[in-house]
Amino acid sequence: MRTLLFALAAVLACAAPAAAADGAKLFALQCKSCHGAKSTPMGPTLSGVFGAKIAGRSDYAYSKGLKAKTGTWSAENLDAYLAKPAGFAPGTRMLTAVPDAASRAALVDYVRTLK
Ligand code: HEC
Structure with missing residues (x-):
């Protein structure tokens, strides 16, 4: 139950539009x-x-x-997944969407740096 609430809180937090498109900050708030x-x-x-x-x-x-998807993660398909996870991969367990395009672009740039 605690995990479920935590997941819900995280999903709700992600629904809020981001004020600044700073990828690292957005990632810390919405993904980490x-x-x-x-x-x-x-x-x-x-x-x-x-x-x-x-x-x-x-x-x-x-x-x-998600396993049914083929290929590798690129800027294009990451953007599509973050815009609408279940639209990109029906049945995915990730529910978090990022509706704002500028925020998605900043997040993709940041995810690219994660080694
Ligand atoms: C509430 C938890 C949760 C949050 C918040 C979340 N994700 Fe996810 N994410 C998941 C889960 C669970 C999966 C695996 C989905 C599946 O198996 O269908 C996943 C999968 C992914 C993948 C695919 C990974 C792979 O190995 O193919 C990417 C990329 C991703 N998430 C990016 C993000 C980004 C960027 C954010 C922040 C905007 C974010 N996620 C926020 C739970 C979350």
């Missing part, structure tokens, strides 16, 4: 609760995710929806 330096049940780590195979980590049990 589920995406840390190591994969956890809350989400896979995003280190090295840019250019990597979609749903390709061996230390995380992805949903069938």
Whole structure:
């Protein structure tokens, strides 16, 4: 239950439009609760995710929806996933969307730097 509430709070926090398009700040506010330096049940780590195979980590049990996607993460498909996760990958367990395009662009730029 606690985990569920935490997840809900994180999802709600992500629905608020961001004032400043600072990728690192946005990531800390909207993504870090589920995406840390190591994969956890809350989400896979995003280190090295840019250019990597979609749903390709061996230390995380992805949903069938995300596993059904082929290819690697690029600026284009990351933008699409963040804009509408279930639109990009029906059945994905990630519910967090980032409606603001400038915020998405800043986040994608930041995710690109995660080694
Ligand atoms: C409430 C938890 C949660 C939050 C907040 C969240 N995510 Fe996720 N994310 C997930 C989960 C869970 C998955 C795995 C989804 C699946 O298996 O369908 C995921 C998957 C991903 C993936 C695919 C990883 C891979 O290895 O293919 C990316 C990229 C991603 N998230 C980016 C973000 C970004 C950027 C943010 C911040 C805007 C964010 N996520 C916020 C839970 C979250």
